[in-house]
Amino acid sequence: MANQVQYIFDNENLNRSAPQKFRQEDLKHDEMIVNIGPQHPSTHGVLRLEVVTSGEQIVEVVPHLGYLHRCFEKHAENLPYNQTLPFTDRMDYLAAMNNEHSFAMGVERMLGIDKDIPKRVEYIRVVVAELNRLASHFVALGSYGMDIGAVTAFFWMMRDREHILRLLEWVSGARMLYNYIWVGGLFYDLPVGFEERCLEFVQYLKPKLKELENVVIDNAIFVNRTANVGVLPIDLAINYGITGPMLRGSGLKYDLRKVDAYSVYPEIDFEIPIGKGQMGQLGDCWDRTWVRVQECYESIRIIEQSLEKLTKEHKRDRDFDPRAMVPKKIRPKAQDLYVRAxxxxxxxxxxxxxxxxxxxxxxxxxxxxxxxNLSIINELAKGGQIADLIAVIGSIDIVLGEVDR
Known part of the structure; x- marks a missing residue:
C-alpha cells in the first residue's frame, strides 16, 4: 500500500505515466506545479489537471486525459451498426438516450429510411431524450452546487433525478444504459399508463425548479462564487468549437434542435435560453448554470407537448409495432456521413x-x-484563483466517458 501511495503522488512516476508539459527548471522562482486530480472529487472522475500557480493565482492549466478508455470508435469499427448502439450509452452515460438518438438517426439517413419513421416513434424518442436531458442537467446542477459548497442542491437534484431514472427504467428495463432507441424504431412501445405518470412528474417538477432557483441559483454566496468567474467571450467560444449550454451561456442562440430541425422538434414550440450577464459578465459560470436551469423548463414544455401528441394524434394502438421499420440487415451504400444532435x-x-x-x-x-468543451479550460481559468478552478470545471459539465471515449 505504501508503494502504491508513493506512486500516485511521486512527480517522477507521474511523468512516466502521463508526461508533464512543464518542467520544474522552466518555472519562475515563485511558480510551482500542482496536480489536481484524478483523485480530487471536483474533477468529476478521472481527469488530471496540471496547474502552474503563482501563489494562489493560476498561470496555466493543462488537462491530461487517458484514464478511462471506452474505446468506442474501435468497438464501432468491429461490430454491426445495431450492435454498436449499446456502446453509445457508455460515452456520455448520463445522457444515453440522446446518444442513441443521434447514432440511430445517422444510420437511418445512410439507409434512406429516416423519413419513414412513424410519428409515434419520433415523439417517444423526443420524450425519452428530453427526460434524459433533465436527468443530465440535474447531475450537472447538483454536483456543481456540491463542488462549491451548496450541498442541499445535490440532494434535491438527486431526489428528482431518481424519478426520471425510474420512468426510463419502466420504459426500457435498464436504469442508466438503455439500448432503447433502435435503428428504425424502438425496443418497445411505452408501457400502459406511462404518459399519465410522466405528465404527473413534470407538473410536480416545475415548482421544484423554481425552489432551486430561489434557494441556490440566486443565493448571494452562489452568485459570489460564480459571477465574473470563468468568463467565456462569444468569439472565443466559436473559435474553440464550443457548443451546448456553454455556448448559449455566452449569448448565442444556437441549438441543433432548432438549427438542424431533426426528428419532430420543428413541430414543437420551445425557446432557446441564452446568458444575459444578469449577475456579472456575459458568459461567466453563473450564466452557464442559469442557462441549464432554464433549459430544464424548456424540456418540460417539450415533454408536455409530445405527451399531448401521443395521447391525442398518435394514440396507442394494439397493432402498432415500434420495430416495424427496424431493418433485418443494415448494409448502407458506400458513402461518408456526419450526423449530429x-x-x-x-x-x-x-x-x-x-x-x-x-x-x-x-x-x-x-x-x-x-x-x-474541456479544451477551453485554460482560457477560462488562467489569471484566476485556485478555488475558482473548481467552479470553472463544474460549469463546463464534463463526463469523462465522452472525453476519453
Whole structure:
C-alpha cells in the first residue's frame, strides 16, 4: 500500500505515466506545479489537471486525459451498426438516450429510411431524450452546487433525478444504459399508463425548479462564487468549437434542435435560453448554470407537448409495432456521413464511412461535446484563483466517458 501511495503522488512516476508539459527548471522562482486530480472529487472522475500557480493565482492549466478508455470508435469499427448502439450509452452515460438518438438517426439517413419513421416513434424518442436531458442537467446542477459548497442542491437534484431514472427504467428495463432507441424504431412501445405518470412528474417538477432557483441559483454566496468567474467571450467560444449550454451561456442562440430541425422538434414550440450577464459578465459560470436551469423548463414544455401528441394524434394502438421499420440487415451504400444532435452538453456527432459491402462501418468517429468543451479550460481559468478552478470545471459539465471515449 505504501508503494502504491508513493506512486500516485511521486512527480517522477507521474511523468512516466502521463508526461508533464512543464518542467520544474522552466518555472519562475515563485511558480510551482500542482496536480489536481484524478483523485480530487471536483474533477468529476478521472481527469488530471496540471496547474502552474503563482501563489494562489493560476498561470496555466493543462488537462491530461487517458484514464478511462471506452474505446468506442474501435468497438464501432468491429461490430454491426445495431450492435454498436449499446456502446453509445457508455460515452456520455448520463445522457444515453440522446446518444442513441443521434447514432440511430445517422444510420437511418445512410439507409434512406429516416423519413419513414412513424410519428409515434419520433415523439417517444423526443420524450425519452428530453427526460434524459433533465436527468443530465440535474447531475450537472447538483454536483456543481456540491463542488462549491451548496450541498442541499445535490440532494434535491438527486431526489428528482431518481424519478426520471425510474420512468426510463419502466420504459426500457435498464436504469442508466438503455439500448432503447433502435435503428428504425424502438425496443418497445411505452408501457400502459406511462404518459399519465410522466405528465404527473413534470407538473410536480416545475415548482421544484423554481425552489432551486430561489434557494441556490440566486443565493448571494452562489452568485459570489460564480459571477465574473470563468468568463467565456462569444468569439472565443466559436473559435474553440464550443457548443451546448456553454455556448448559449455566452449569448448565442444556437441549438441543433432548432438549427438542424431533426426528428419532430420543428413541430414543437420551445425557446432557446441564452446568458444575459444578469449577475456579472456575459458568459461567466453563473450564466452557464442559469442557462441549464432554464433549459430544464424548456424540456418540460417539450415533454408536455409530445405527451399531448401521443395521447391525442398518435394514440396507442394494439397493432402498432415500434420495430416495424427496424431493418433485418443494415448494409448502407458506400458513402461518408456526419450526423449530429443536441446532447445536454452540446453537439454530439458521429461520422460514418460505409464501404457498401459490409454491415460494419469501415470507419466510425465520435465527436464528444465534453471533449471539445474541456479544451477551453485554460482560457477560462488562467489569471484566476485556485478555488475558482473548481467552479470553472463544474460549469463546463464534463463526463469523462465522452472525453476519453
Amino acid at each position: 443536441e446532447n445536454p452538453k452540446g453537439e454530439t456527432g458521429f461520422y460514418f464511412r460505409a464501404d457498401g459491402r459490409s454491415d460494419i462501418p469501415f470507419r466510425c468517429k465520435a465527436r464528444g461535446a465534453s471533449f471539445v
